[in-house]
Amino acid sequence: xxxxxxxxxxxxxxxxxxxxxxxxxxxxxxxxxxxxxxxxxxxxxxxxxxxxxxxxxxxxxxxxxxxxxxxxxxxxxxxxxxxxxxxxxxxxxxxxxxxxxxxxxxxxxxxxxxxxxxxxxxxxxxxxxxxxxxxxxxxxxxxxxxxxxxxxxxxxxxxxxxxxxxxxxxxxxxxxxxxxxxxxxxxxxxxxxxxxxxxxxxxxxxxxxxxxxxxxxxxxxxxxxxxxxxxxxxxxxxxxxxxxxxxxxxxxxxxxxxxxxxxxxxxxxxxxxxxxxxxxxxxxxxxxxxxxxxxxxxxxxxxxxxxxxxxxxxxxxxxxxxxx
Amino acid sequence: xxxxxxxxxxxxxxxxxxxxxxxxxxxxxxxxxxxxxxxxxxxxxxxxxxxxxxxxxxxxxxxxxxxxxxxxxxxxxxxxxxxxxxxxxxxxxxxxxxxxxxxxxxxxxxxxxxxxxxxxxxxxxxxxxxxxxxxxxxxxxxxxxxxxxxxxxxxxxxxxxxxxxxxxxxxxxxxxxxxxxxxxxxxxxxxxxxxxxxxxxxxxxxxxxxxxxxxxxxxxxxxxxxxxxxxxxxxxxxxxxxxxxxxxxxxxxxxxxxxxxxxxxxxxxxxxxxxxxxxxxxxxxxxxxxxxxxxxxxxxxxxxxxxxxxxxxxxxxxxxxxxxxxxxxxxxxxxxxxxxxxxxxxxxxxxxxxxxxxxxxxxxxxxxxxxxxxx
Numbered sequence: 001x002x003x004x005x006x007x008x009x010x011x012x013x014x015x016x017x018x019x020x021x022x023x024x025x026x027x028x029x030x031x032x033x034x035x036x037x038x039x040x041x042x043x044x045x046x047x048x049x050x051x052x053x054x055x056x057x058x059x060x061x062x063x064x065x066x067x068x069x070x071x072x073x074x075x076x077x078x079x080x081x082x083x084x085x086x087x088x089x090x091x092x093x094x095x096x097x098x099x100x101x102x103x104x105x106x107x108x109x110x111x112x113x114x115x116x117x118x119x120x121x122x123x124x125x126x127x128x129x130x131x132x133x134x135x136x137x138x139x140x141x142x143x144x145x146x147x148x149x150x151x152x153x154x155x156x157x158x159x160x161x162x163x164x165x166x167x168x169x170x171x172x173x174x175x176x177x178x179x180x181x182x183x184x185x186x187x188x189x190x191x192x193x194x195x196x197x198x199x200x201x202x203x204x205x206x207x208x209x210x211x212x213x214x215x216x217x218x219x220x221x222x223x224x225x226x227x228x229x230x231x232x233x234x235x236x237x238x239x240x241x242x243x244x245x246x247x248x249x250x251x252x253x254x255x256x257x258x259x260x261x262x263x264x265x266x267x268x269x270x271x272x273x274x275x276x277x278x279x280x281x282x283x284x285x286x287x288x289x290x291x292x293x294x295x296x297x298x299x300x301x302x303x304x305x306x307x308x309x310x311x312x313x314x315x316x317x318x319x320x321x322x323x324x
Numbered sequence: 325x326x327x328x329x330x331x332x333x334x335x336x337x338x339x340x341x342x343x344x345x346x347x348x349x350x351x352x353x354x355x356x357x358x359x360x361x362x363x364x365x366x367x368x369x370x371x372x373x374x375x376x377x378x379x380x381x382x383x384x385x386x387x388x389x390x391x392x393x394x395x396x397x398x399x400x401x402x403x404x405x406x407x408x409x410x411x412x413x414x415x416x417x418x419x420x421x422x423x424x425x426x427x428x429x430x431x432x433x434x435x436x437x438x439x440x441x442x443x444x445x446x447x448x449x450x451x452x453x454x455x456x457x458x459x460x461x462x463x464x465x466x467x468x469x470x471x472x473x474x475x476x477x478x479x480x481x482x483x484x485x486x487x488x489x490x491x492x493x494x495x496x497x498x499x500x501x502x503x504x505x506x507x508x509x510x511x512x513x514x515x516x517x518x519x520x521x522x523x524x525x526x527x528x529x530x531x532x533x534x535x536x537x538x539x540x541x542x543x544x545x546x547x548x549x550x551x552x553x554x555x556x557x558x559x560x561x562x563x564x565x566x567x568x569x570x571x572x573x574x575x576x577x578x579x580x581x582x583x584x585x586x587x588x589x590x591x592x593x594x595x596x597x598x599x600x601x602x603x604x605x606x607x608x609x610x611x612x613x614x615x616x617x618x619x620x621x622x623x624x625x626x627x628x629x630x631x632x633x634x635x636x637x638x639x640x641x642x643x644x645x646x647x648x649x650x651x652x653x654x655x656x657x658x659x660x661x662x663x664x665x666x667x668x669x670x671x672x673x674x675x676x677x678x679x680x681x682x683x684x685x686x687x688x689x690x691x692x693x694x695x696x697x698x699x
Contacts, residue, residue: 029532029533029535030532030533030534030535032534033534033605033606034533034534034605034606035605037533037600037601055534055535055539057501057504057535057539057540058463058464058501058502058504058505058532058535058540059504059505059506061506062504062506085461085462086462086463088462089462089465089505089506089507124392124443125392125393126392126393126440126441126443126461127440127446127447127461128461128462294668294669294683294687295672295679295680295683296668296669296672297672299663299665299668300443300444300445300446300663300668301392301443302442302443302444302662302663303663303664303665303668304443306665306691307665307668312694313690316690
């Protein structure tokens, strides 16, 4: 057990993956000597060499496309997209090539690649540095999409994603990068695609992931003071979704509120709402509600606090749910 | 439309075209000369000094927490002023995100630049002229837009007219890192295919954040143009006279309808990539010192003092003007209007779809519920 930030936990997880499997390699802009703009790969090039920790030319399609070639020849590339808003130049490679190689090849080929993307807002950044692109990727068959919410999960989930034989979009909540938490490097980890009940409760279920888990736990703690018991589920995996954990929680509480930073329309919350109403219809006491980013391009940072779901907006939704 | 021009129209090579050396001495070049007077050069010096002051003040404002981020253009003043001062209507200027000196030349109030980096606004600025496009933050993406704008100039009859003043061209700014992007290479292809009136102005400042230009290209960047079928030129990006002369020629050529040119302004990013960056992690002080000796401002100052075109009193007046500008920047930054989230719904679409309008109403009602509660 040790206490570390999410950045350090990811670094430790990547180090262990590099050490455990000589086929693992990292690629991305500025990840070598600089250690990445967030220092997630700090020190790894010195330790593992320039063949395994590769500074890439400035071309995201190139980074992902060449990594796919490496993957097809037996390597396990872990690519870093510097910021969420810079992943789109690689969109064709990801959604038309990486995602469907297994399908196109009748299962004879696979692309065991991890695409790491620092994502989400709340850091006072300029345009294209606060995006939440998860729904685009979760919408794409063949891709898996996971996101960590704390250092312990970050440490384990990155290793599990690398070990997976399918391509994994690995979303890192950059506003939580420097928050510390306990990391148990010996415990056997939860399976990668399982959700986790991080705070049990009985009155309503908050379904969240990545940066919003802490927000929801804080909301649940605040609600306790008012005598309300909220269950918080960290989805961890957005594709596939761990339906059973979600349904079991909603059946217990009868109420579900999905919370994410990404815009609401056709987002993860929409998918969850559809699945929950189909499977838990008779247990629901209220419609499934969503607390999300508004349907806007990410706004100027001086108003991002109002744009992003916060404790007040979550509790407001809880009030509305309980009013049914 | 004219046929794509050959690549042999300029007999130049890897040695950057230079007209004023780092010691402040004018040098001759067989193909290029600076057409202006010493008074013109003094005006470039003033522009460069003020551009640098804008830059250092914005960096200071970030350090004080008044800006979220600032991408300094320190060291690139000659590349930006030298090129920027060749531009006029109906030229179209397409910047990346570090073109503060070009923005200055275009008449943009530097206070306006700050809103984008303070987080009070997106990218449009009240003082932005029609011919100056928004800053772009996704690397290289704007090169394609510039080619499209150049294609519009062709269709609008603003290229190749007998009256040179009626002609325009687009100029797009990007860095060494951007030359690796597909968008930039596709822009080269389209520009060549259509002989589009566009100047690709690459400021090779040697680094894409931490990555040296050698990671992006094994040949001097200007030579890339030959493979696409248009001329490339490498100019000393710290020499404002050479940059002016080369850009002038490239723009005039494009305006006449003779197609694109790639200009590689060979310069150095003296500062960090942005205020979030720490260059000591990836480059040596000795390298920075070597480039400091090639400073774009010092050589012009030395030259103009040697000819007597300026004197110490002139420089003192410029220093006072710089400080006044910095003071205006500080005050202007703090006075930038704060945005309201409720306004952000206005500009997503030409007309607001009903569901979006409803969402905005719900947001406003939610906001109002807090104001009521706090009273």
